[in-house]
Amino acid sequence: MVQLENQIAIVTGASRGIGREISKKLALDGATVYLVDIQEQALLETYHQFMEENLSVKAIRADVTNEAEVEKLFAEVEGEHGKVDILINNAGIIRDNLLYKMSSTDWDDVMNVHLKGTFLCSKYAQKSMVKNQYGRIINLSSVSALGSRGQANYAAAKAGIQGFTKTLAMELGKYHITVNAIAPGFIMTDMTKAVAERLGIPFEELIEAKVKQIPVNRAGTPEDIAQAASFFASPDSSFISGQVLYVAGGPKA
Numbered sequence: 646m647v648q649l650e651n652q653i654a655i656v657t658g659a660s661r662g663i664g665r666e667i668s669k670k671l672a673l674d675g676a677t678v679y680l681v682d683i684q685e686q687a688l689l690e691t692y693h694q695f696m697e698e699n700l701s702v703k704a705i706r707a708d709v710t711n712e713a714e715v716e717k718l719f720a721e722v723e724g725e726h727g728k729v730d731i732l733i734n735n736a737g738i739i740r741d742n743l744l745y746k747m748s749s750t751d752w753d754d755v756m757n758v759h760l761k762g763t764f765l766c767s768k769y770a771q772k773s774m775v776k777n778q779y780g781r782i783i784n785l786s787s788v789s790a791l792g793s794r795g796q797a798n799y800a801a802a803k804a805g806i807q808g809f810t811k812t813l814a815m816e817l818g819k820y821h822i823t824v825n826a827i828a829p830g831f832i833m834t835d836m837t838k839a840v841a842e843r844l845g846i847p848f849e850e851l852i853e854a855k856v857k858q859i860p861v862n863r864a865g866t867p868e869d870i871a872q873a874a875s876f877f878a879s880p881d882s883s884f885i886s887g888q889v890l891y892v893a894g895g896p897k898a
């Protein structure tokens with residue numbers, strides 16, 4: 646499959662988990678993928694692993710909450726290729742706690758990475774996409790947008806991403822830019838491992854409990870999400886915009 650041949654993709658939070666797998670899939674689809682993450686060492690490890698697999702990747706360290714760094718990132722990619730075709734807003738953090746124990750910092754940090762980060766990267770990406778009259782923006786929401794105990798900050802941010810996605814789809818459609826969101830269910834990554842740690846239970850126990858509520862009777866993998874991202878990123882998906890695809894092993898809202 647080389648459906649993304651000659652295309653330039655940027656994936657945030659690409660060092661591990663879902664972002665890593667989306668990066669790999671887009672590279673296998675034929676794109677040149679810029680891996681972006683906040684920690685240089687983790688980023689370079691993933692970059693070197695992908696290079697060994699002969700994938701067409703580059704790595705740029707950037708914090709998506711820092712406008713100067715985001716601006717520099719897009720200027721660098723634009724300078725090298727003159728375009729950005731695909732943006733995956735995937736970088737994320739959790740700072741879970743019940744409301745009465747949630748600090749303002751927990752709230753602000755989650756809003757900053759998910760909402761401000763998605764806003765900033767989309768803003769700089771659309772500049773390039775409008776100029777080239779083509780683009781695919783894919784934002785990571787979550788089933789938590791429907792409500793999730795202990796995640797008031799994260800649920801609000803992930804619901805916000807859905808409104809942001811639908812709005813950009815309206816604003817950018819006339820430039821042949823589609824904007825969609827993927828709302829993953831329970832996916833086995835370091836993020837869900839951290840949830841098990843907070844609950845004080847082994848990861849396997851959390852997986853077992855979650856699987857009981859998932860109609861297809863298994864937990865999700867980063868590959869499941871990469872598949873959906875590849876679908877939205879395809880030039881053939883040009884009539885699909887402003888959608889939220891729940892990739893959760895069963896029906897969600």
Ligand code: NAP
Nearest residue numbers: 658662663683708709735736737785787829831832834836
């Ligand atoms: P993960 O394993 O924790 O990976 C997230 C990556 O984002 C990490 O490499 C992290 O770097 C990076 N990151 C954090 N803050 C950043 C910043 N300011 N700038 C750049 N990069 C930053 O998470 P995941 O499970 O793969 O989740 C990926 C996305 O899917 C997130 O948006 C998450 O909310 C969403 N999601 C996940 C699930 C799930 O079940 N796993 C379900 C629904 C939605 P550090 O290592 O330095 O923090």
